[in-house]
Amino acid sequence: MNDLQNIIPRIQIPRLKKVLHDHPVVILHGARQTGKTTLAQIPIIGKNRSYVSLDDFDVMDTAGRDPSALFIGHRKTTLDEVQRKPEILLAIKADVDRNREAGRFLLTGSANLLLMKRVSETLAGRAVYCFLPPFTWAESEGQRFGGLLDELLEQSSVEDAIKHLSMKTPHPSRKMSSAISAGGYPVPTLSNDVSFRSAWFDGYIQTYLERDLRDFSATDNLVEFRRLMQICAVQNGRLLNIASLANDAGLSPATARRYLNILGASFQIITIPAYAVNKGKRLTKAPKMFWNDTGLAAHLAGIFDEKSLVQSREWGAWIENWVGTHLLVYTSLRSPRPTLFHWRTSSGHEVDFVLEFGKKLLPIEVKATSRPTGGDIQGLEVFMDTYSNAPLGIVVCQCNEPTVLSSRILALPFESLLLT
Numbered sequence: 001m002n003d004l005q006n007i008i009p010r011i012q013i014p015r016l017k018k019v020l021h022d023h024p025v026v027i028l029h030g031a032r033q034t035g036k037t038t039l040a041q042i043p044i045i046g047k048n049r050s051y052v053s054l055d056d057f058d059v060m061d062t063a064g065r066d067p068s069a070l071f072i073g074h075r076k077t078t079l080d081e082v083q084r085k086p087e088i089l090l091a092i093k094a095d096v097d098r099n100r101e102a103g104r105f106l107l108t109g110s111a112n113l114l115l116m117k118r119v120s121e122t123l124a125g126r127a128v129y130c131f132l133p134p135f136t137w138a139e140s141e142g143q144r145f146g147g148l149l150d151e152l153l154e155q156s157s158v159e160d161a162i163k164h165l166s167m168k169t170p171h172p173s174r175k176m177s178s179a180i181s182a183g184g185y186p187v188p189t190l191s192n193d194v195s196f197r198s199a200w201f202d203g204y205i206q207t208y209l210e211r212d213l214r215d216f217s218a219t220d221n222l223v224e225f226r227r228l229m230q231i232c233a234v235q236n237g238r239l240l241n242i243a244s245l246a247n248d249a250g251l252s253p254a255t256a257r258r259y260l261n262i263l264g265a266s267f268q269i270i271t272i273p274a275y276a277v278n279k280g281k282r283l284t285k286a287p288k289m290f291w292n293d294t295g296l297a298a299h300l301a302g303i304f305d306e307k308s309l310v311q312s313r314e315w316g317a318w319i320e321n322w323v324g325t326h327l328l329v330y331t332s333l334r335s336p337r338p339t340l341f342h343w344r345t346s347s348g349h350e351v352d353f354v355l356e357f358g359k360k361l362l363p364i365e366v367k368a369t370s371r372p373t374g375g376d377i378q379g380l381e382v383f384m385d386t387y388s389n390a391p392l393g394i395v396v397c398q399c400n401e402p403t404v405l406s407s408r409i410l411a412l413p414f415e416s417l418l419l420t
Contacts, residue, residue, distance in 0.1 A: 010132070026129075027109065027128070031267035036132050052078065060085060082108065083111040111212075134292065146330045149327075152362055162404070169401055169402075172419060184294075188200045229268070231249050279386045280386070281347075284344040323364075362390065392410065396412050
């Protein structure tokens, strides 16, 4: 990973280049160890930019005394781990207000800076955000991703989809179960050594607890915070119920909510909101909770290898998490940006994911089976009966090739959806 000429290309590079060309401040944020520092320094992004890291104690001292000294005399500057010294943002604001040159500042952070009040208020109207998640399956395979989803959003029927979509199924070098077990953080996902990955995840969790939480000034009780992390990992893919999580963790609801907010702000968990447009049905409004990285979450849940993960009762939830994080990556790269939801009625009908793009809806159901049946598509049928702007439904599953399940529903292999 130290050779900046030979790293695995990230699919965020085209968007990052464009926003740096168009805007004075760009914020590249994502969880610790997703590769933000590396991406910010590769030649295509970092050429002709000064680089300053707030991990350096001398830099931190300067940032506290005279922050503008960090970028005076430099036309374009990259400031790494900027959440460690938010005071620097006032100096950046003043500089940009004098000179709104595109690409003036590239800021990186291991926190969701959109959720940090000081950042969002200080840089309002001046900054755009670029999210860097862990590797997608496509990146680790050297494949493209998102093209098939683009095409699916354009189709008006299963018949149109069959006519216009490529029906060829990719054959990845690493099967999906192995990829889910490894997760997408660059170091563990590029290793096939299970014990090495386990040690890496242990170190990651320890660093996160001991350093990132200190940056947030959030809690001194690391034991109860870690206990909540583990419970969230075990309950991965469920509707978010703070009262239930608090009870399971032995915490007050207020403390559990605060800890969950920290996990969200540091990109450890993600929540997908409910699609709550009511067309005559009572709908669940609670979001679904997933983990940003399946490898880390499985480790926290006490599942340390691929075989144990596949044989667990929650295997379907881990696949759903995997697909959900990929769909969120897809939405983050598109402009205009699609929105991702889940859908559930009070009577129990549900659809795992709903992509909304303009006025069009694409419902997607995730199944671990290789042979979906009528029961597997019932939720999709109810959804499409309810919303006329959803003419096509997708079941993504372990089938070998695209298969027509009904006049409105098409089954696709995971490889087709996530590697093309």
